[in-house]
Amino acid sequence: MDDALSGLLQDVRAHGALFDQSVLNPPWSLRCLDGAPLSLLTMLRGDAWLTPDGGDPVPLRQGDVAIVAGPEPYTVADDPRTPPMALLDAPDGDGYRCTTPEGALIVGDVLPMCGPGAADPADPGTVLLKSTYPVRGHVSERVLTALPRLALVPAAGNVHLPLTMIENELRTDAPGRQVILDRLLDLLLLSGLRAWFDHADAHAPAWYRAHRDPAVGGVLRLIHGDPARPWTVASLAAAAGMSRARFAQRFHDVVGRPPMTYLTEWRISHAADLLARTDATVDAISRQVGYANAYALSVAFKRTLGIRPTEHRTRTRGST
DSSP states (O other), rough: OOOOOHHTTTTTTOOOOEEEEEEEEOOOOEEEEOSSSSSEEEESSSSEEETTSSSOOOEEEEEEEEESSSSOOOOEESSSSSHHHHEOOOOBBBBOOOOOTTBBOOTTTSSSSSSOOOOOOBOOEEEEEEEEEEOHHHHHHHHHSSSSSEEEEEGGGHHHHHHHHHHHTTTOOTTTTTHHHHHHHHHHHHHHHHHHHHHHTOOOOHHHGGGTTTHHHHHHHHHHHTSSSSHHHHHHHHTTSSSHHHHHHHHHHHHSSHHHHHHHHHHHHHHHHHHOOOOOOHHHHHHHHTTTSHHHHHHHHHHSSSSOOHHHHHHHHHOO
16 A cells, blocks of 8 residues: 555656766856756765755755755855856756856866766765656656755755665666666655655645544555545545544545545546556546546546546647
8 A cells, every 4th residue: 555655756766867976076066957847966975055046055964865846947066156167957868968157068077077977985075966857747746846946854864874875886886786776866865755744844745744644644545555446435434443524524634625535636646647658548547546437537537637638648748
């Protein structure tokens, strides 16, 4: 059974070329223009400052994890007063394209160095680890809407172990290294998100806070794990061991919406993603998410998202 955070992150994955390690010597300043919907940065060695466009500089200490939501540019530098010395554009097959502000490509021995770099154990300097994540579909986009522009997770607790494992893997050149690094970056992102949402001042979304509720948390896992089951308020209340009225009120108080409204939104979000990612018929998708036929799904889909399933498929396929 899926908890809410796991379900929302099913389609958020690191993939090879979206991983980058940069070895930097001061003064340095990298302006990130890749337009990624979700980015993760951490200083493996040294400290830095991260400045979102229009925001104040935020210190990024060694071991801290910064989760940046949204495609707007931001700058990472040894000092917030250092002018941009390199621009990181959208990655291609060989990694991030790094240029000077004048447009000259930065490669090899030119510093600051962009692209995959191996820190010298004897003189590691400043090492920045950066990964960008594709966030596709209605389900995973809920993560973005729940995050501030910049979520900074201090170097402690849950993020320490994946960071240590990443550093160890970076020192090897064994087969499967990139895949392992990708999965470790996913682990770091998930650990960072959980640490952020658990912070008292983070104002975690209701769907995350609800997992702690002994009754509602269990029901959410049932809904996420089997959205096609013909759930009713009565059957969900029975699973929670509560009366129908008491459960409905408790669910609304914790999640912020009635149980059947939440169930509908979850089903429609999954249907939207299946329409965008697969060639399954609308009728087949309707049964996967708990509707009897294509007509029933189409009615609920249009009521929730304002368009028909076929229109959504056409739009999303056309934008990829």
